[in-house]
Amino acid sequence: MEKYSIEPYNEGDSVSDFRKEEAYLRAKKKVDTIIGFYWHLAVYLVVNIFLIILIGMNSNQGFSGFGPYATAFFWGIGLAFHFIGAFGPDFFFGSNWEKRKIEEYMDKERKNWE
Incomplete structure (x- = not known):
């Protein structure tokens, strides 16, 4: 028979564990979606x-x-469409693509002003 130690309840730990579990479940769902696409x-x-x-x-x-x-x-x-659903629309342009492009065009405009 195993003996379990009883640790004091710490609210911060349970919230942290919940967030880790939630992050794991989201990551697992994403991986399953990608595997589904490759099977397709x-x-x-x-x-x-x-x-x-x-x-x-x-x-x-x-x-x-x-x-x-x-x-x-x-x-x-x-x-x-399955590809876009699995990898997201940011796959082609990246998550910061729009911001980088705006900065690139603003830099070009600044050079024209000088």
């Missing part, structure tokens, strides 16, 4: 390669035209 990407590639080959080999037009690529195109739109 893998399935997209496998299925669409198969469909493009299958449709291209069995159609009169072969691999020309939009037919063999239609599924990949429209599914790709959904995949793009």
Whole structure:
């Protein structure tokens, strides 16, 4: 039988533990979202390669035209939205991109004034 020590209640510790737990849960959810996107990407590639080959080999037009690529195109739109949902819109520009660009253009304007 294990013995547990009883420590005095410290309100600051419980709040800190709660915040750490909350941060962990947010991070875990973010990682799960990213893993979900990568699974979606893998399935997209496998299925669409198969469909493009299958449709291209069995159609009169072969691999020309939009037919063999239609599924990949429209599914790709959904995949793009999943990417934005997983990585956020700041993925391309970064979190401080807008601020840096404003400062860059303000610096150019200052040089023109001098």
